[in-house]
Amino acid sequence: MSSHHIVREKQEPALLVLGTIHFTDELLGQLLEWSPTVVVTADTAEKLNAAGIKIDVVIGSSGVGEDLQSDVRFIRASDNNETATALSYLVEHNYPAVNVVTDVFELTDYVAFADRINLVIYYANKKIYPVRNGFSKWKPAGETITILNPEGKIATEGLEQTADNSYITVRDGIFSLQFEQPNLFIAENIL
Secondary structure (H helix, E strand, C coil): CCCCCCCCEEEEEEEECCCCCCHHHHHHHHHHHCCEEEEEEHHHHHHHCCCCCCCCCCEECCCCCCCCCCCCCCEEEECCCCHHHHHHHHHHHHEEEEEEEEECCCCHHHHCCCCCCEHHHHHHCCCEEEEEECCCCECCCCCEECCCCCCEEEEEEEEEEEEECCCEEEECEEEEEECCCCEEEEEEECC
């Protein structure tokens, strides 16, 4: 890419920061590289502000974080569910994708959004995302893939089951998943 590449608004995934305890500054820096729209909770706003990161939207149940920076939009969390409020905001404003950094992962917070926005969730040392039937991806041998919401029959190719819902790639190459439900959430190790 040329150094004159212009990033248009919403071209890059938004960044939703719900928690950073288990996430390295280096990985956070990579997600911030193309200046995405940054949505944070009141709890994470102060940490990101102290690190000099420009915040666009603060989601919370109180006014905490509103006055940290100029030009920050504050949105009250509906039903005290910051995740659903933030994802609804991004969907309503036509963001095609979001990277989520979180310290707590509840699959139910994301299932309703799997068909509405491209989700990638970073939790602990995992990269979690929904896939559709027929999903395939290249991975090196020995990589672990975990299926988080297995329902019904799941057929795999290039994977060997090692435990309930846990698989390992058998060789360098493409693995694939066939299933009946609308989507599966899978997790890969990132560290």
